[in-house]
Amino acid sequence: MSNTIVMNSGEDEYMRELKEKTEYTGVHPQKFGLWLAMASMTMFFAALTSALILKKGDFKSWENFKLPNIFFLSTAVIIGLSVSMHAALICYRKARFTAFRWLFFLGFMLGIVFLLAQWLGFRALASMGFPLTGNIAGQFVYLVALLHGLHIVVALLITGLVLIFAIRARKDPLFELRNIINPKRKLHMELLVTFWHYIDIVWIYLFVFLYLNYR
Amino acid sequence: MSAHTTTTPADVHGHVDTGHIHGHEHHHEASWLETYVFCQDHKTIAKQFLITGIFWGIVGGLLSVLFRMQLGWPNETFPFLETFLGKWAEGGKISNEFYLAMVTMHGTILVFFVLTGGLSGTFANLLIPYQVGARDMASGFINMLSYWFFFSASVVLFISFFVQTGPASGGWTAYPPLNGMRDVAINKGSGLGFDLWALAMTLFIVSSLTGGLNYVATILNLRTKGMSMMKLPLTVWAFLFTAVLGILSFPALLAGVALLEFDRLLGTSFYLNMIVVNGHLLDYRGGSPILFQHLFWFLGHPEVYIIILPAMGIVSEVLAVHSRKPIFGYRAMVISIMAIVIISFLVWAHHMFVTGLNPNLAAVFVLFTLLIAVPSAIKVFNWIGTVWKGSVRLNPPMLFAMGFVSMFISGGLTGLMLGNSPIDIQLHDTYFVVAHFHIVMGVAAFFGMFAGVYHWFPRFYGRFMNDTLGYIHFYVTLIGGYAIFFPMHFMTGLPRRYYTFANFETFNNFNFLTQFISIAAIVVFTAQLLFVVNFFYSIFKGRKVDVERTSEDGYTYGNPWDGATLEWTAPIERIHGNWPGEIPSVHRWPYDYSVNDKPYISQDTPLAPGEVEHK
Numbered sequence: 138m139s140n141t142i143v144m145n146s147g148e149d150e151y152m153r154e155l156k157e158k159t160e161y162t163g164v165h166p167q168k169f170g171l172w173l174a175m176a177s178m179t180m181f182f183a184a185l186t187s188a189l190i191l192k193k194g195d196f197k198s199w200e201n202f203k204l205p206n207i208f209f210l211s212t213a214v215i216i217g218l219s220v221s222m223h224a225a226l227i228c229y230r231k232a233r234f235t236a237f238r239w240l241f242f243l244g245f246m247l248g249i250v251f252l253l254a255q256w257l258g259f260r261a262l263a264s265m266g267f268p269l270t271g272n273i274a275g276q277f278v279y280l281v282a283l284l285h286g287l288h289i290v291v292a293l294l295i296t297g298l299v300l301i302f303a304i305r306a307r308k309d310p311l312f313e314l315r316n317i318i319n320p321k322r323k324l325h326m327e328l329l330v331t332f333w334h335y336i337d338i339v340w341i342y343l344f345v346f347l348y349l350n351y352r
Numbered sequence: 353m354s355a356h357t358t359t360t361p362a363d364v365h366g367h368v369d370t371g372h373i374h375g376h377e378h379h380h381e382a383s384w385l386e387t388y389v390f391c392q393d394h395k396t397i398a399k400q401f402l403i404t405g406i407f408w409g410i411v412g413g414l415l416s417v418l419f420r421m422q423l424g425w426p427n428e429t430f431p432f433l434e435t436f437l438g439k440w441a442e443g444g445k446i447s448n449e450f451y452l453a454m455v456t457m458h459g460t461i462l463v464f465f466v467l468t469g470g471l472s473g474t475f476a477n478l479l480i481p482y483q484v485g486a487r488d489m490a491s492g493f494i495n496m497l498s499y500w501f502f503f504s505a506s507v508v509l510f511i512s513f514f515v516q517t518g519p520a521s522g523g524w525t526a527y528p529p530l531n532g533m534r535d536v537a538i539n540k541g542s543g544l545g546f547d548l549w550a551l552a553m554t555l556f557i558v559s560s561l562t563g564g565l566n567y568v569a570t571i572l573n574l575r576t577k578g579m580s581m582m583k584l585p586l587t588v589w590a591f592l593f594t595a596v597l598g599i600l601s602f603p604a605l606l607a608g609v610a611l612l613e614f615d616r617l618l619g620t621s622f623y624l625n626m627i628v629v630n631g632h633l634l635d636y637r638g639g640s641p642i643l644f645q646h647l648f649w650f651l652g653h654p655e656v657y658i659i660i661l662p663a664m665g666i667v668s669e670v671l672a673v674h675s676r677k678p679i680f681g682y683r684a685m686v687i688s689i690m691a692i693v694i695i696s697f698l699v700w701a702h703h704m705f706v707t708g709l710n711p712n713l714a715a716v717f718v719l720f721t722l723l724i725a726v727p728s729a730i731k732v733f734n735w736i737g738t739v740w741k742g743s744v745r746l747n748p749p750m751l752f753a754m755g756f757v758s759m760f761i762s763g764g765l766t767g768l769m770l771g772n773s774p775i776d777i778q779l780h781d782t783y784f785v786v787a788h789f790h791i792v793m794g795v796a797a798f799f800g801m802f803a804g805v806y807h808w809f810p811r812f813y814g815r816f817m818n819d820t821l822g823y824i825h826f827y828v829t830l831i832g833g834y835a836i837f838f839p840m841h842f843m844t845g846l847p848r849r850y851y852t853f854a855n856f857e858t859f860n861n862f863n864f865l866t867q868f869i870s871i872a873a874i875v876v877f878t879a880q881l882l883f884v885v886n887f888f889y890s891i892f893k894g895r896k897v898d899v900e901r902t903s904e905d906g907y908t909y910g911n912p913w914d915g916a917t918l919e920w921t922a923p924i925e926r927i928h929g930n931w932p933g934e935i936p937s938v939h940r941w942p943y944d945y946s947v948n949d950k951p952y953i954s955q956d957t958p959l960a961p962g963e964v965e966h967k
Contacts, residue, residue, distance in 0.1 A: 155573075155574075158576065158577060158934075158935055159486075159573070159574055159575055159576055159577060159935075160575040160576070160577065160578070160579055160580065161573075162572060162573050164573060165573075166490035166491070166569045166570065166573040166574055167490060167491055167569070169490070169568075169569045169572065169573055170490055170491060170494065170565045170566060170568075170569040173564070173565045173568055173569065173599055174561070174565050176599060176600065177561055177564075177565075177599045177600065177602070177603050178603065180599075180600050180601070180603040180604060181603035181604075181606055181607055184603060184604040184607035184608070184647055184650070185607050188607070188611065188622075188643055188646075188647065191640075191643060191646065192622075192638075192640065192643060195640065198625070198637060198638030199638070269618055269619070269620060270618070270619040270620060270621070270635070272637075272638065273621060273622070273637070273638035273639060276614075276620045276621070276622065279620075280610075280611065280614060280620070280622070284607075284610060
């Protein structure tokens with residue numbers, strides 16, 4: 138298959154110039170930018186969880202409870218999401234677009250399932266006697282899950298757009314060719330999948346954190 | 353296949369975008385909208401930030417004039433105010449509600465929209481690509497988004513002036529419980545005005561973060577050949593650490609505001625507990641308003657360094673260029689910036705000494721607060737060392753840079769006093785605090801910003817600003833700035849944010865000083881209008897930069913201040929991609945002034961045979 142040859146001829150011009158004309162650090166600048174954004178988001182969630190610790194120390198108002206089991210399900214779903222997104226990226230790199238589209242679609246759907254699972258978690262919390270406006274201990278679970286969910290929504294919107302373009306052009310060989318030879322598109326796909334991995338890891342952190350604080 | 357997925361080979365060619373470094377290779381006629389509005393060029397984005405900042409500077413300054421009028425002449429009426437402010441100044445007297453709103457908006461606008469957005473946004477955008485030798489930012493698109501988030505934040509904040517219940521009025525620090533409920537019976541600004549404030553701040557934080565990511569990614573990844581970190585001008589060092597500070601501390605404020613809006617809109621009680629309004633106990637249980645203060649000041653204190661570090665960077669550059677001497681103690685300057693950034697994350701609770709903070713914990717924060725004086729003093733020493741025995745040119749940028757040093761010393765000394773918790777507890781919420789932070793981060797940061805505008809105006813527009821107007825602007829602002837804030841140190845016990853002191857006999861002896869300050873404030877504000885006139889006049893009619901040489905392809909080159917940094921090696925015409933040919937490569941540090949019998953040696957000049965590189 139001539140795919141490999143095409144891919145090599147599409148060697149990233151930008152990176153080549155970066156290596157020749159600048160004090161090259163070994164990282165694509167935009168990838169580096171995403172890492173910085175991830176550092177920033179980490180500070181955001183660190184602020185939320187430290188607020189929880191601070192508040193829990195004031196035990197007078199803290200009413201402890203066990204985290205609903207449904208959050209185990211959402212954690213499993215989000216791990217599945219990361220796996221399928223990563224597999225999709227591998228297929229994309231190897232120009233296996235049919236597999237890419239299916240795996241990417243699967244990841245997208247798992248994102249929606251994750252949000253549904255979180256919503257079920259909220260309902261379980263409420264039925265345990267911890268509605269949104271109830272005890273402060275319950276409020277924190279809603280807070281971190283909602284603000285994390287907001288990140289998932291943003292990632293889903295971007296993924297949805299990419300998915301629409303990918304499905305629309307599935308019978309168009311030129312579109313696929315463009316995908317193979319365009320390093321910028323490959324970079325953007327990598328950035329998107331990295332972002333997915335990041336917010337998935339954030340949820341695993343939040344889940345473990347909540348699990349340890351609520352028992 | 354539907355029509356819009358039809359692709360011709362020509363299309364494919366057109367879309368093979370290699371993410372070119374060489375902007376000039378991209379032969380694409382930019383439309384008016386792409387050139388002036390949705391522009392991805394760092395120079396245009398810098399101008400957009402600057403002009404938006406100037407707009408907010410005028411609004412924020414005007415607010416201070418209005419509330420100084422109320423403070424200076426609490427029993428007078430000014431009928432013309434009713435014409436402009438309507439119900440907020442019935443009978444020509446500013447209402448107490450609007451007074452509080454003005455104080456709140458003055459703080460928000462100047463801290464965030466002028467001295468963060470306007471200062472960092474302008475100079476980081478203009479100087480980072482020029483001084484590191486890059487064609488543009490790491491991502492021009494994200495950079496453009498950064499400005500448009502700032503613009504949307506500005507629009508939302510401006511709209512909040514026109515809502516029925518008025519803009520936010522619970523202080524720029526937005527403390528709950530006052531701002532924690534949407535109950536306009538307690539505080540009118542707690543209504544829609546505050547929600548708009550929170551939305552504007554959220555947009556602003558997004559703008560600041562997207563901008564910051566780009567600044568750091570550009571500085572670390574797009575330096576031209578030879579530009580090692582220790583060859584970076586101090587401006588770039590300052591922008592780098594400013595952006596790092598913002599990236600790591602703004603999320604805490606975002607989290608704080610998110611919790612606040614959860615309380616306000618969804619009825620949670622993160623910050624609220626046992627609130628009684630009009631004799632009724634509300635349903636909020638278990639929250640703590642102190643939690644907000646922790647989240648707020650975790651940003652709030654680094655924020656003052658986000659404001660002052662770019663000014664410090666600009667001043668270091670301007671002092672060296674106009675003293676015609678290498679910067680004194682380059683390495684110490686860089687280490688000081690790093691030290692300030694690290695320590696600034698460990699001092700936030702010095703804003704909270706009166707919240708019932710454990711005195712042992714307070715002692716830790718006192719220690720770190722006083723420690724910051726060390727790198728700050730090193731920087732002051734080095735600035736003075738730079739000017740010492742230099743061939744000083746006393747032009748407007750240099751004067752403003754020296755004014756910065758003066759203000760920074762005056763305001764910094766009172767910081768040492770306030771950093772001690774026993775003294776702070778006495779002085780908390782008095783005009784002493786107002787004097788301290790206005791001098792050290794308000795006026796000083798403005799001086800740094802003015803130094804930058806006068807100095808890099810030729811880089812922006814290829815013209816100079818008018819010197820005479822610049823001198824008047826400087827002397828009025830310097831003398832006026834001290835006239836406003838110096839007397840405040842001696843207004844013992846006078847509380848901040850009060851609408852009037854007429855009812856307190858004990859403060860009557862300050863009546864003269866209060867009026868004096870108000871008059872000085874009006875004079876200083878007028879002088880700033882002179883700057884605005886000078887700025888816009890000079891864009892079109894200013895004296896042009898002398899052309900030193902013209903290249904074969906028709907570009908002209910000039911170095912108006914004989915500066916050694918890379919921005920002056922680019923043509924006077926501002927082109928996309930900054931340099932028409934190859935990017936200049938760097939061979940020496942940025943402060944080779946008055947060496948080897950030359951007035952300056954540009955960074956892209958190779959070392960002469962036998963010349964030892966500055967380390």
